Amino acid sequence: MGPGPPTDGDSSSREPAIRAYSTNETSNYHQIKFITMAIRAALLLVRATPLQFSFNPKQALVLKQNNRNYAVKSSLEPPDVQRLAETARISLAPHEVEEFAPKIQQVIDWFGQLQAVDLQNVAPAIRADNEEETLRDDSPEIFENRDAILAAVPCYEDSYIKVPKVLNKE
Amino acid sequence: MALTFFRGLHTHSFLMYPSSFLSRKNGMLYCTMKSIRGQTETQEKSQHQLKVSTQTQSRKHDDIFKNFEAIIGIETHVQLSTLTKAFCSCPYNYGAQPNTSICPVCMGLPGALPVLSTKVIESAVKVGLALNCNLSLSSKFDRKQYFYPDLPKGYQISQFDIPIATGGYLDVDIPLEFGGGHRKFGITRVHMEEDAGKLLHTGNGSFSQVDLNRAGVPLLEIVSEPDMRTGIEAAEYAAELQRLVRYLGVSNGNMQEGSLRCDVNISIRPIGQLEFGTKVEIKNLNSFSSVSRAIDFEISRQALLHSQGQADQIVQETRLWEEGAQKTVTMRKKEGLADYRYFPEPDLPGVTLTEEYVDGIRCSLPELPEMKRRRYEGMGLNMQDVLFLTNDINVADFFDSAIAEGADVKLAANWIMGDIAAYMKNEKLSINEIQLNSHELVELISSIKGGTISGKIGKEILFELMAKGGTVKGLIKEKNLVQIADPVEIEKMVDKVLADNPKQLEQYRGGKTKLQGYFAGQIMKESKGKANPALLNKILLEKLNAKS
Numbered sequence A: 001m002g003p004g005p006p007t008d009g010d011s012s013s014r015e016p017a018i019r020a021y022s023t024n025e026t027s028n029y030h031q032i033k034f035i036t037m038a039i040r041a042a043l044l045l046v047r048a049t050p051l052q053f054s055f056n057p058k059q060a061l062v063l064k065q066n067n068r069n070y071a072v073k074s075s076l077e078p079p080d081v082q083r084l085a086e087t088a089r090i091s092l093a094p095h096e097v098e099e100f101a102p103k104i105q106q107v108i109d110w111f112g113q114l115q116a117v118d119l120q121n122v123a124p125a126i127r128a129d130n131e132e133e134t135l136r137d138d139s140p141e142i143f144e145n146r147d148a149i150l151a152a153v154p155c156y157e158d159s160y161i162k163v164p165k166v167l168n169k170e
Numbered sequence B: 001m002a003l004t005f006f007r008g009l010h011t012h013s014f015l016m017y018p019s020s021f022l023s024r025k026n027g028m029l030y031c032t033m034k035s036i037r038g039q040t041e042t043q044e045k046s047q048h049q050l051k052v053s054t055q056t057q058s059r060k061h062d063d064i065f066k067n068f069e070a071i072i073g074i075e076t077h078v079q080l081s082t083l084t085k086a087f088c089s090c091p092y093n094y095g096a097q098p099n100t101s102i103c104p105v106c107m108g109l110p111g112a113l114p115v116l117s118t119k120v121i122e123s124a125v126k127v128g129l130a131l132n133c134n135l136s137l138s139s140k141f142d143r144k145q146y147f148y149p150d151l152p153k154g155y156q157i158s159q160f161d162i163p164i165a166t167g168g169y170l171d172v173d174i175p176l177e178f179g180g181g182h183r184k185f186g187i188t189r190v191h192m193e194e195d196a197g198k199l200l201h202t203g204n205g206s207f208s209q210v211d212l213n214r215a216g217v218p219l220l221e222i223v224s225e226p227d228m229r230t231g232i233e234a235a236e237y238a239a240e241l242q243r244l245v246r247y248l249g250v251s252n253g254n255m256q257e258g259s260l261r262c263d264v265n266i267s268i269r270p271i272g273q274l275e276f277g278t279k280v281e282i283k284n285l286n287s288f289s290s291v292s293r294a295i296d297f298e299i300s301r302q303a304l305l306h307s308q309g310q311a312d313q314i315v316q317e318t319r320l321w322e323e324g325a326q327k328t329v330t331m332r333k334k335e336g337l338a339d340y341r342y343f344p345e346p347d348l349p350g351v352t353l354t355e356e357y358v359d360g361i362r363c364s365l366p367e368l369p370e371m372k373r374r375r376y377e378g379m380g381l382n383m384q385d386v387l388f389l390t391n392d393i394n395v396a397d398f399f400d401s402a403i404a405e406g407a408d409v410k411l412a413a414n415w416i417m418g419d420i421a422a423y424m425k426n427e428k429l430s431i432n433e434i435q436l437n438s439h440e441l442v443e444l445i446s447s448i449k450g451g452t453i454s455g456k457i458g459k460e461i462l463f464e465l466m467a468k469g470g471t472v473k474g475l476i477k478e479k480n481l482v483q484i485a486d487p488v489e490i491e492k493m494v495d496k497v498l499a500d501n502p503k504q505l506e507q508y509r510g511g512k513t514k515l516q517g518y519f520a521g522q523i524m525k526e527s528k529g530k531a532n533p534a535l536l537n538k539i540l541l542e543k544l545n546a547k548s
Helices: A023-046 A058-070 A079-086 A094-114 A146-151 B011-016 B038-065 B118-130 B233-246 B289-307 B355-364 B367-376 B383-391 B394-406 B409-427 B439-451 B457-466 B470-480 B487-500 B502-509 B511-528 B533-546
Strands: A160-164 B068-077 B143-145 B155-158 B165-173 B183-192 B198-200 B207-211 B220-226 B260-270 B280-284 B318-324 B327-333
Touching: A023 B533, A058 A079, A079 A094, A146 B318, B038 B068, B038 B289, B068 B233, B068 B289, B068 B383, B118 B165, B118 B183, B118 B220, B118 B233, B118 B355, B155 B183, B165 B233, B165 B383, B183 B233, B233 B260, B233 B289, B233 B367, B260 B289, B280 B289, B289 B318, B289 B327, B367 B383, B383 B394, B394 B409, B394 B439, B409 B439, B409 B457, B439 B457, B457 B470, B487 B511, B487 B533, B502 B511, B502 B533, B511 B533
Parallel strands: B280 B318
Antiparallel strands: A160 B207, B068 B220, B068 B260, B143 B155, B165 B183, B183 B220, B198 B207, B260 B280, B318 B327
16 A cells, blocks of 8 residues: 555445455555554544434434534644553654654645535535445455465464453453 | 342442331342342342341331332343444444454444445334334434544434334233232333443543444433332333343343443332432443342432432432442543434435335244233233243243144143243243253143053153153153053052062051051162052052051
């Protein structure tokens, strides 16, 4: 994966296939994953507060429409990288925090550009959809290359993945 | 049945939470009688010792108890019995070798895309309809972010603001031993989501072990309204949900395997107070009786704190039920609201249902436990019979097919609940595993009713049928068990027995008429249990009184 915002999925193919994955890339995997996480988190800063979500579907739709107003909002809060790292369970040295902050800010700015699009006359949708069949039958298939997945696990022993003790830690 | 709520308490906690304080009702939960039988028997012994010393305290505590009302809501996770995981084709088998059922999708590898199984939607719609919910014809998936080793993606795919079903209810009949009555508990919502992997914290090392076979397995989360008031109500609600998913065939509902997991939310408030108390969540409830006992424990813990002026020590937290110690302990205190940063899942399209699809499923729904109970009640069965027969869908099916063949309702119920149930329990077999089928039960009942065999012989045949199979007619023929109803033949046997017992005959005629029972027994023995009892007694009496 090169620089720039990673996409979350390729909507042209619904097959659960591997894209851009090989064992060589797993060393970068953690970094990529963090940036992805951070971007997701940052995007949520762009979004409204968690209060926008309600268990009442009607209310949610109304609030969605209110989201459009964010296009009007001019400046965004700079990302709190330290807090983002905490929620991603990653410890960052102070110089790393400094290093990441502008990168994440850049991503947020890209999305800032999208906010300029005028959506006043577009009906709100629950989400973007494509028209094709996007479901699967309930027929099991064993993934052939399981060994490659397990080989990429940092610590694997007695058929379990070993991780630092995590009891009573949310 | 002895009290079973508490055992093995440490002296300290015992004084804090005396058992008699908790046990407002004696007896076990109806729904769990079978599964935890062994456990309760061992509990009964230790219970006795505790009981004596607590009786004096109990009245005072009952008073405290009466002043509070508990508000209980339950969050239930039902694991769907699909062949594949929710968003990938990995097979799921409970107990499989760890980390064998994995693929790029459920391992959260970059670039892998989830694809939802139709079976998950179908199951959710079935459950939503069975719970009398409104279905969202257009719902969606969301990402719930949290970092934990049981979740390779770093987020759980779930449904947040638009669940597939909302606003339903569940009908529950409370067993008579718990006061009986009918309850309607509200259902807030039902949504689809994926399960996480399993973490094992074995040994004392600094590592935890992760098995990701379960990661991505489909779950339905069913959230109730806070409508329950007692541990019994909560346990019966959970038991009814289990029956429901089993009747629907969407899950095995097995609590031991974790296919049905209940988290309880509970707060208490002084009766008459409008605002709610501080809510505590209880996890690690692996049986219906632990649901009930954990709630009763928690109510008493909180009521005691209230009565001691320490209500401020009730804090919003998650507590774990410890089955061994029979108490709840703090697992984690809530530090503000968890920040899950939900947002719509970009890798999955929305879930769209058509009216035709929903109607199709509605029409194909089986008879549900509540309908079955009302129907059985209408057939004249009492509530105890009704609850027993409807508890297990296979037992209900067995009963239904016996009735369909014309068996007497009450007789069929009695046979199933009596000797058949006892046999199943002793042999640890389900009704589908015993060799007897419903057709032969019908044959047996009519053979007894028609006088071909006696009730006693019928019982013997029943055990043979359950253990080895075969037919009633075949066994009667093979063992020559047809009831002797020929007066001449019975008369012969009566004569023989009277001739063999001259002393007793003399005593009888001397006024010791109780000996009639002795003669009857001897004659029955002579006939190998086959003599028609009414006829036997009639002839015997005639003979005994003939020459006096």
